[in-house]
Amino acid sequence: MRVDVITIFPEYLAPLGVSLIGKAADRGLLDIRAHDLRDWTHDVHRTVDDTPYGGGPGMVMKPEPWGEALDAVLADVPPESPELPPTLVVPTPSGRPFTQAKAAQLAESPWLIFACGRYEGIDRRVIDAAAERMAVEELSIGDYVLAGGEVAVLVMVEAIGRLLPGVLGNAESARDDSFAAGAMESLLEGPAYTKPAEWRGRTVPEILTSGNHGAIARWRREQAFARTAAHRPELLARLDPAALDKRDRLA
Numbered sequence: 534m535r536v537d538v539i540t541i542f543p544e545y546l547a548p549l550g551v552s553l554i555g556k557a558a559d560r561g562l563l564d565i566r567a568h569d570l571r572d573w574t575h576d577v578h579r580t581v582d583d584t585p586y587g588g589g590p591g592m593v594m595k596p597e598p599w600g601e602a603l604d605a606v607l608a609d610v611p612p613e614s615p616e617l618p619p620t621l622v623v624p625t626p627s628g629r630p631f632t633q634a635k636a637a638q639l640a641e642s643p644w645l646i647f648a649c650g651r652y653e654g655i656d657r658r659v660i661d662a663a664a665e666r667m668a669v670e671e672l673s674i675g676d677y678v679l680a681g682g683e684v685a686v687l688v689m690v691e692a693i694g695r696l697l698p699g700v701l702g703n704a705e706s707a708r709d710d711s712f713a714a715g716a717m718e719s720l721l722e723g724p725a726y727t728k729p730a731e732w733r734g735r736t737v738p739e740i741l742t743s744g745n746h747g748a749i750a751r752w753r754r755e756q757a758f759a760r761t762a763a764h765r766p767e768l769l770a771r772l773d774p775a776a777l778d779k780r781d782r783l784a
């Protein structure tokens with residue numbers, strides 16, 4: 534997967550070169566390129582924003598640098614996506630929710646371009662113009678406000694990148710993640726334990742050392758239901774009755 538990130542703080546994306554995503558990039562599973570939006574400005578101050586039409590606080594990002602930046606990125610078509618245009622992902626507090634399902638959907642794309650705006654946003658005409666030549670996803674990572682989109686891009690690239698084939702070893706499969714499609718969809722993961730068997734007087738639930746894998750799976754599902762009921766009861770409403778019914782049988 535090719536990932537282009539356009540930002541005024543390219544150094545903010547340095548963490549993408551570390552750990553899981555960094556190793557995936559080293560192995561060629563991801564081709565991540567950060568671009569400085571100011572490279573497409575032409576004034577001595579390298580201006581990227583201006584005051585909002587209609588008044589109001591803050592600054593809005595100007596359309597010209599964005600238009601030229603997107604033109605330049607789009608002109609450098611990756612070989613693995615010769616026909617398919619990229620998807621433009623725009624992090625914004627006013628976007629649709631970025632969910633595990635959305636991460637899985639975006640993980641199918643061969644080419645993603647992330648546009649990092651500042652809080653007050655990017656001139657709307659940039660998004661409208663882009664939507665005429667590629668898919669555009671305006672996505673929120675949560676109901677809180679950041680100063681800019683860079684942190685949201687780190688979150689999304691990690692959530693998407695870890696789903697790519699070969700990035701996680703089999704042992705780390707994303708299959709059993711919280712929110713993962715299938716059995717764990719809409720359920721939070723339950724508690725996890727490792728050695729030692731006793732730590733500061735606290736032991737591990739006996740079921741987990743019983744060797745009874747069927748009973749362990751049932752216990753883990755029950756724990757997932759309990760944790761979901763405690764922390765995110767609204768997710769249980771999403772479960773189909775069969776899954777809830779299965780829970781009762783599992784108990």
Ligand SMILES: Nc1cc(-c2cccs2)n[nH]1
Nearest residue numbers: 625626674675679681682
């Ligand atoms: N979920 C979310 C996204 C954002 C921002 C994206 C770009 C600037 S602020 N805040 N919160």
